Amino acid sequence: MGEPGTKEVLNLDDLQSSGGVHTGRKHILSLLVEHRPGVLARISGLFARRGYNIESLAVGPTDDDSMARITLTVDGAAHPIDQVTKQLHKLVNVIKIRDLEPEEAVARELALFKISADGDTRAQVMQFADIFRGKIVDVSRRSVTVEVTGTDDKIEAFEQMIRPFGLIEMVRTGEIAISRGRSTT
Amino acid sequence: MRAVDAIMECLKAEGVEHVFGIPGGANLPTYDALYDAGLRHVQCRHEQGAGHAAEGYAKASGKVGVALATSGPGATNLVTAIADANMDSVPTVFITGQVRTDLLGTDGFQEADVTGITMPIVKHSLMVRDPQDIPAMIHEAFHVARSGRPGPVLVDIPQDLSRADIPYEPVDSVDLPGYQPTTEGNTKQIRMAAAALASSRRPVIYAGGGVVNAGASKELTDLSLSDRFPVTCTLMGLGGFPAPHEQWLGMLGMHGTRAANYAMDEADLIVAIGARFDDRITGKLSEFAPRAKKIHIDIDPAEISKNVPAHIPIVGDAKNILSKLTREYRALKADPSRLDGWWERIEGWREKHPLAYEDSSDAEIKPQRMIEALYEVTGGDAIVTSDVGQHQMWCAQYFHFKGPRRWINSGGLGTMGFGLPSAMGAKVAMPDEQVICVAGDGSMIMNVQELATCVTEKIPVKTFIMNNGYLGMVRQWQELFWDGRYSSVDMGASPDWVKLAEAFGAAGMRVADKGQLSDVIRTALDTDGPVVVDVLVSKEENCYPMIPAGQAARDMVG
Numbered sequence: 001m002g003e004p005g006t007k008e009v010l011n012l013d014d015l016q017s018s019g020g021v022h023t024g025r026k027h028i029l030s031l032l033v034e035h036r037p038g039v040l041a042r043i044s045g046l047f048a049r050r051g052y053n054i055e056s057l058a059v060g061p062t063d064d065d066s067m068a069r070i071t072l073t074v075d076g077a078a079h080p081i082d083q084v085t086k087q088l089h090k091l092v093n094v095i096k097i098r099d100l101e102p103e104e105a106v107a108r109e110l111a112l113f114k115i116s117a118d119g120d121t122r123a124q125v126m127q128f129a130d131i132f133r134g135k136i137v138d139v140s141r142r143s144v145t146v147e148v149t150g151t152d153d154k155i156e157a158f159e160q161m162i163r164p165f166g167l168i169e170m171v172r173t174g175e176i177a178i179s180r181g182r183s184t185t
Numbered sequence: 186m187r188a189v190d191a192i193m194e195c196l197k198a199e200g201v202e203h204v205f206g207i208p209g210g211a212n213l214p215t216y217d218a219l220y221d222a223g224l225r226h227v228q229c230r231h232e233q234g235a236g237h238a239a240e241g242y243a244k245a246s247g248k249v250g251v252a253l254a255t256s257g258p259g260a261t262n263l264v265t266a267i268a269d270a271n272m273d274s275v276p277t278v279f280i281t282g283q284v285r286t287d288l289l290g291t292d293g294f295q296e297a298d299v300t301g302i303t304m305p306i307v308k309h310s311l312m313v314r315d316p317q318d319i320p321a322m323i324h325e326a327f328h329v330a331r332s333g334r335p336g337p338v339l340v341d342i343p344q345d346l347s348r349a350d351i352p353y354e355p356v357d358s359v360d361l362p363g364y365q366p367t368t369e370g371n372t373k374q375i376r377m378a379a380a381a382l383a384s385s386r387r388p389v390i391y392a393g394g395g396v397v398n399a400g401a402s403k404e405l406t407d408l409s410l411s412d413r414f415p416v417t418c419t420l421m422g423l424g425g426f427p428a429p430h431e432q433w434l435g436m437l438g439m440h441g442t443r444a445a446n447y448a449m450d451e452a453d454l455i456v457a458i459g460a461r462f463d464d465r466i467t468g469k470l471s472e473f474a475p476r477a478k479k480i481h482i483d484i485d486p487a488e489i490s491k492n493v494p495a496h497i498p499i500v501g502d503a504k505n506i507l508s509k510l511t512r513e514y515r516a517l518k519a520d521p522s523r524l525d526g527w528w529e530r531i532e533g534w535r536e537k538h539p540l541a542y543e544d545s546s547d548a549e550i551k552p553q554r555m556i557e558a559l560y561e562v563t564g565g566d567a568i569v570t571s572d573v574g575q576h577q578m579w580c581a582q583y584f585h586f587k588g589p590r591r592w593i594n595s596g597g598l599g600t601m602g603f604g605l606p607s608a609m610g611a612k613v614a615m616p617d618e619q620v621i622c623v624a625g626d627g628s629m630i631m632n633v634q635e636l637a638t639c640v641t642e643k644i645p646v647k648t649f650i651m652n653n654g655y656l657g658m659v660r661q662w663q664e665l666f667w668d669g670r671y672s673s674v675d676m677g678a679s680p681d682w683v684k685l686a687e688a689f690g691a692a693g694m695r696v697a698d699k700g701q702l703s704d705v706i707r708t709a710l711d712t713d714g715p716v717v718v719d720v721l722v723s724k725e726e727n728c729y730p731m732i733p734a735g736q737a738a739r740d741m742v743g
Contacts, residue, residue: 034363038312042304049305086487092309092329095363 023076026055028107028177030185031070031088032096035061039093043070046087052079056109056152056174067095071176073152098185100177105185107177110147111155112137116166117144125165132158143168151175188316188346189218191353192280195323196224198355201251203227203242203613205235209255210295211282214347216253227613227642230634232259234606236266237632240275241607244593245568246614247400249331250275255282257295260341261302265600267337268306272597273421274398276335278326283312285345300341308336309364316349320356328359333366334485335398366484370501370509378456378480378497379513382414385454385478387527389445390414391437391466394421394596395459395483395503397589402426404507405458411511413524415531417445419460420577421596424586434531435540438466439732440578443538446738448531452477459483459503462492463597464734472737482506538730540582545723548698552576552651552722555702556583559621559649562706567619568611570594572604572628575657575728580623602631608646609639619710622648626679627656636689639715647709648717650682653724661727686717697721 033039040059047054055073062069074084085097100107113134117125122144129136129146132154138145148158152175159170179185186194192215196204205227208216219226229235232254239250250270254263260281270277284293300312309329311322319342326338382388396405396418402425409416409432416426417437426433435442437449449455455477460466467473473493481488481495482503489498499506542553556579559569569584570593571577577594586592593611595603608622629650639646651657660674686693692712696705702720709716729743 037314038300038304041301045304083487083491086489090308090485090487092361092364 022079023081025076027074027076027081028100028102028105028175029072029074029085029088030098030100030177031072031094032062033068033070034093034095035066035068036093039068040070042091042093043088046091050084050087052084056172058174058176060176069176071174073175098179100179100185104181105177105179107151107175108149109152109155109173109175110149111158111170111172113146113148113159113162113167114169115144115146115162116142116168118142121165125162128158128161132161134158186351186353187214187218188319188342188349188351189214190222191320191351192323192347193218193222193224194353194355195320196251197222199324199327200248204251204253205229205238205242205610206253207232207235207255207259208253209259209282211256211284211344212253212259212280212342212347213282214344215280215282215342225613227609227638227644229606229638231632232262233265233602234609234632234635234638236263236277236279237269237600237603237606238610238613238635239277239279240266240270240273240603241570241593241610242614243275243277243610244607245590245611245618247590248276248614249327250277250610251280252277253280255295256284256299256344257297259295260299261297264303264306265598267303267339269595269598269600269603270337271306271308273394273595274335275337276331277337278330279337279339281339281341282347283341283343286343287345289343300339303339306337307339308334310339310341313340313342313346316346316351319346319351320353321359324356325359325361329361329364333364334395367486367500368484368502368505370482370499370506372509374497374499375506375509376513378499378510379517381454381478381480381497382412382456382514383517383519386523387448387451387453388414388456388524389434389448389452389454389477390416390456390458391419391449391460392416392422392425392458393419393460396422396425397459399459399484399503400589401459401504401507402589404504404511408507408511408514411515412519412521413528415448415527417441417448419463419466419596420581420594422460423581423592424589427587428585436581438463439468439734440582440728440730442540442582443730443741444531444534446732446741447534449474449477450738451530454478454480456480457482457495458507461488467492468732468740469735469737472739542726545699548700550697550699550702550720550722552653552726553579553583554699555649555651555720555722556580556623558702558706559623560584562703562710563619563621567591567621568593568608568615569621569623570604570608570611571623572625573599573601574625574628575661575726576623576625576651578658578728579651601625601628604628605639605646605648606632606635608648609635609644612644612646620646622646624648624650625657626650626652626654626676626682629682630680633685636686636691636715636717640690643714645714645716648715649706649709650717650719651722652679652682652719653722653726654679655724658728660725664725664727666733682717682719686715691715691717693717693719695719695721
């Protein structure tokens with residue numbers, strides 16, 4: 001997926017299961033783009049005008065100064081992923097797109113949780129942080145800030161656990177992902 | 186060398202001979218370089234006119250059209266033409282001036298973020314930040330504009346950078362790792378398509394503007410004639426297959442022929458080539474060609490299965506795919522008699538529902554008659570441009586285009602005011618051809634200022650205004666679908682077109698009697714210089730047949 005052009009013979013059944021129609025799952029699209037002003041605007045503009053929703057978006061440099069990596073997650077139940085990737089391919093500044101299959105990629109997200117905690121509850125919050133291998137990065141008399149990394153499922157699970165203590169604020173980076181094995185993403 | 190002088194060298198290296206535009210503050214350096222660059226600059230009267238002229242130039246010649254404008258309002262005036270070129274895949278390069286880099290982002294005088302404004306409507310755009318990049322960027326712009334699926338590319342150059350001194354070395358290659366259009370069609374898919382054609386009993390070839398863009402008319406004709414395949418073209422594809430012809434069904438879609446639309450409806454196989462299953466073609470998607478297997482040939486992979494799922498997609502250049510497909514099909518030696526029944530059915534529709542209109546019993550000129558007369562007088566030997574509306578549809582129906590690049594109109598965006606400036610561009614590209622603009626009275630006034638360009642620059646286009654005193658197509662919809670409540674469609678006090686033409690220094694003529702129509706057309710075509718002919722036609726004629734918006738081919742009316 002993601003390569004322009006017709007590589008393999010397709011029949012209608014294949015088409016309906018792969019493209020044009022909805023896959024019904026979350027897709028992580030990893031885009032290698034030219035590191036230039038305006039590239040992100042082109043991508044977000046494309047999503048906006050074609051009515052596609054971005055669930056999360058993370059942008060950062062790569063090992064090559066002239067390139068940047070954009071990782072976006074898109075809901076395949078709401079949008080035709082095949083059409084999304086083909087439209088992205090039409091942007092001249094987009095070098096490469098990979099639709100990372102969940103089983104062949106490692107995906108991680110970082111989240112910071114500011115949780116209300118005083119003498120009584122602080123220990124409990126810290127215990128949950130421990131279970132989730134979170135780190136306490138800030139503490140005050142009435143709050144604790146925990147850093148958690150993991151898949152979005154893990155982060156959502158942690159959120160559920162600590163919500164009853166009083167979640168003051170949560171900040172998430174959006175998922176980034178890398179392919180498993182020796183080959184490059 | 187000044188960067189602007191390097192731009193001129195780049196333009197010449199790209200084979201540019203003509204550019205259209207208007208100077209202003211931010212592109213003064215460009216115009217200074219243009220002064221003795223040896224290119225012909227057509228000084229237009231409005232940037233929209235320059236943009237459409239560049240499109241007309243490109244559509245008539247197949248070369249890249251170039252338009253120049255200054256920053257701010259100059260650039261924003263180009264926007265409609267850029268959007269138009271994007272929708273109809275017209276190879277064009279727009280070079281705009283921008284305010285100095287120290288003013289960028291400060292709301293400086295005549296500053297507009299034109300790369301931002303045009304982002305959704307360009308194939309690609311480039312904003313210069315380092316003057317040394319300018320030569321490479323100009324070549325990238327031309328490469329992207331003309332290759333793959335053609336389209337508009339914008340290059341925005343801040344004024345101070347365009348004056349900068351740069352070392353200029355001719356550029357002989359472009360390096361765009363993210364841009365590699367697929368041109369070769371997949372052989373296996375082509376073979377599958379040939380087999381599907383050989384086993385089909387009710388095939389239709391549905392060709393779009395991509396055939397014209399790819400220069401694949403001959404290959405389309407070869408494929409069609411390799412058996413008795415019926416052919417229909419979209420509005421943009423007209424001329425891609427020579428009309429009239431016994432295998433020609435006429436245009437399809439909203440105002441297409443019944444034969445073409447019914448054939449699509451009953452087909453068991455549709456071969457779409459360089460066409461994008463636009464809503465004006467498909468009508469109600471769920472009822473579009475329900476029995477047909479679809480082969481979709483297109484250079485843009487994003488068009489495949491965008492609106493209608495394709496059973497056999499083939500991505501690549503139509504020209505080489507069609508010639509391979511014809512070869513593969515011939516090798517299969519299919520029995521042509523399998524199509525006999527299909528042709529009987531098609532002939533039945535043709536006989537029962539020919540394109541026809543009721544002519545007036547008096548001297549009144551029916552609009553359809555006007556187009557027929559133009560076709561008869563020219564013998565079809567002309568490049569015809571049009572505006573958008575009823576007259577455009579009647580041209581498509583009654584002027585039979587023998588070859589590609591002879592029908593120039595705004596299909597995707599539907600831009601009124603496109604006709605005159607695009608005719609101007611077409612005439613500059615093809616000075617030896619008769620170039621006719623068929624305008625509506627509503628459209629004509631939208632870019633009438635370009636008459637001054639035609640006169641000053643000695644561009645002898647002949648404009649025929651189909652004057653019914655209305656925004657005719659909107660009136661037709663109000664009559665048919667809005668209970669005849671004519672809301673703001675009466676043109677009221679239109680100018681006296683003859684006097685207006687004369688005021689511009691062009692020749693003006695008028696005809697209201699169908700007995701004199703052909704003579705007036707002949708006189709206009711024989712008159713030197715730009716001519717405007719005011720043709721007074723029936724006021725409330727409707728354009729039929731018609732598939733009402735959102736309905737199926739079966740629901741054609743009129």
